[in-house]
Amino acid sequence: MQKRLLPFVFIVGLLASCGTPNPAQATQAPSAPVSAITPTSTIPAPENHAANVAVAAKLAGVFYDLNAIQKYYDDGTTAMAQIAVDTKSVTWNPGLPSKLAARKTLQEGFPNVPTEFLGALPSSGAMAAPENACPAAADPSVTFMTVGGMAVTPQLMADKNLQTIPSEMLTLPATDPQSLFTKIDSLINTHDQRLGTAQGWNDLLWNQLKKLQQPTDSLMDYQLWNASPDIEQQIADIYGARLQKLGAPAIVIDAYNASQKSGWYANTTPTADDALARMDIQAVMTGSIQGTVHEQRDFSIPGAGSIPIFGVQTGEGTVTWETNELGSLSFDVNILLDKFDEQGRAIGGTVVGIDAAKGYQVQFTFLPDGTKKGELLHDGTVVGQLTMSINAAKFENYVDMTTNQSEPLPTP
Secondary structure, three states, X not given: OOOOOOOOOOOXXXXXXXXXXXXXXXXXXXXXXOOOOOOOOOOOOOOOHHHHHHXXXXXXXXXXXXXXXXXXXXXXXXXXXXXXXXXXXXXXXXXXXXXXXXXXXXXXOOOOOOHHHHOOOOOOOOEEOOOOXXXXXXXXXXXXXXXXXXXXXXXXXXXXOOEEOOOHHHHOOOOOOOOHHHHHHHHOOOOOHHHHOHHHHHHHHHHHHHOOOEEOOOHHHHXXXXXXXHHHHHHHHHHHHHHHHHOOOHHXXXXXXXXXXXXXXXXXXXXXXXXXXXXXXXXXXXXXOEEEXXXXXXXXXXXXXXXXXXXXXXXXXXXXXXXXOOEEEEEEEEEEEEEEOOOOOEEEEEEEEEEOOOOEEEEEEEOOOOOEEEEEEEOOEEEEEEEOOOOOOOOOEEEEOOOXXXXXXXXX
């Protein structure tokens, strides 16, 4: 199959640009986040106001990176799921009403699908984000899991002997010489007497398309294989409607309807357990902040060309950095986002970071109106709040709860 080298669940990144890709697969299952700190600090609350502001700014940066990488993987998975057959440029498509006809199709290539989703999978299945693709100073990788609990890897596809028609044929405009519809037109002569039998249709069309099947090697291939029953049905319905529109004899239409209209796009039929169901992410931090964060997010793809339905996102990890005022800080990070709006934005849940030794806790809360709230606590007492404008991407200000004075957050 032709390889695609063109330009998902989240990764927690912690600085400004992605580092060298890491093929390691995430294996640690995240736990539910803790909701409050148990004070173990043996030091008094820092007298230095600047120390609190610095901690707040650093963790606000973490939170911003989390949201930015969330968008990268959400958008990428959505773009992959929405890849469908280009029917808009089919000149003989009579406007067939169907559940697929109303779905969004991408007419050319694979716009917005991450390049790592299109290239051959590494042996582990863990796909590294390309350099500069996400805003985290980390070595991130993502592994897609199935409903049956299997990682999507080259070995899984080989064990299943998966073969499909080159996916590029689906997305090219119908007028392109390499498109699926052009290929079908080249195979069928409507005056051929053999089209009066089901076997004639099998020999002239469906078996010829089967010869185009090639081994799958990418996540995109795997997803389209999962969508193959929808794809095959859509093409069969459109071509059957074409025969009706052309006034083909009843014997030809009956023969077409009795022919083997499935199994030509993919050599095997996917089961419910084969569907993509979860993203497992591992991010190894590489900048001034060190540590590793693991995340998981459930999702489902209802059918070919459909927008994914995202589920709960969980995660955990530890991040550390050095400060002049407080020495080494080490935060256990826990994530639980459990409610999302129609655009996929989190509107319920928390991201919590705790340094029990120093008595610090930061908690970011996703609110139902789409805004977010940030609080900095020391030994269980709120010492500062972080605020942002309604449509802002980042927390902008720090409010000292002792003085009630607000100041812009410094760049972490």
